[in-house]
């Protein structure tokens with residue numbers, strides 16, 4: 158059952174399933190994203206966690222930050238693991254073998270963008286296609302952070318990473334970020350959404366919706382990474398604000414594959430360059446010879462926003 162949320166203080170102090178003691182970098186957004194999900198429901202949870210920063214930093218033997226059923230699974234298999242546990246649970250229920258069959262259980266998978274957009278992509282697609290009742294949350298920090306910052310198919314154009322380093326002959330990543338939300342909607346997930354930790358109420362509402370619906374739900378959570386994005390660790394929420402207010406990371410949901418709703422409209426839309434300028438990974442774009450890329454990125458963000466608004470109006 159969804160928890161009643163009154164205010165941030167009550168919400169942030171009522172958590173008892175994810176400990177603040179962990180080894181994530183100070184300022185890492187992963188913990189906010191996870192904590193909110195674990196905090197928004199009273200139901201039992203079975204959690205599958207792909208290899209990545211979250212898993213490595215929250216379960217260092219003999220310690221664990223998780224007070225919930227938690228499975229560490231390979232880099233590529235979080236969706237497989239959560240959907241397998243869900244199928245087993247249904248089978249045991251059918252056979253009358255559950256101790257407490259009326260206590261609701263929710264199945265959740267967490268994976269980074271490397272695990273989700275790239276290496277676990279076919280397993281996620283298969284689990285969604287099979288229609289398992291689970292929620293998949295991608296901790297989207299746009300890079301393989303745990304292994305030192307290699308690019309993924311979520312890395313935005315222009316970002317400097319260890320495998321797309323900016324320098325004399327390159328401006329960094331050459332490809333646009335993959336549109337995983339549209340892909341998952343087209344894959345048949347009845348609920349997909351984007352969330353960001355600076356909009357905590359929006360995030361909670363979407364988590365609660367995702368956990369309540371029957372069938373697979375996919376949430377793409379922007380997770381600002383102080384280490385790889387290169388910003389001071391006390392600016393996680395400010396950088397997230399810049400992402401949502403510049404519309405680089407728009408907040409919306411898609412129900413039943415087509416009904417698109419924008420859930421946050423900035424009162425004042427800020428230029429994309431303000432978002433880029435707050436992070437070291439885009440520093441080189443402000444050199445004269447690369448400035449054209451900032452213009453191109455602004456145009457691309459404007460076009461995507463226009464498209465989202467038209468899709469919302471048209472309901473298709």
Ligand SMILES: Cc1ncc(C[n+]2csc(CCOP(=O)(O)OP(=O)(O)O)c2C)c(N)n1
Pocket residue numbers: 208209210211231232233268269270271272273296298300301302303304309
């Ligand atoms: C099959 C496989 N390939 C590579 C690795 C090494 N590996 C572990 S974590 C990781 C990067 C994880 O990146 P991401 O999924 O984006 O999560 P993040 O650490 O950024 O949160 C890699 C490459 C592995 N564990 N298994």
Ligand code: SF4
Pocket residue numbers: 180181182184185186187210214298302303381382383384385
């Ligand atoms: S490297 Fe990035 S994602 Fe990993 S723990 Fe640090 S801030 Fe979080």
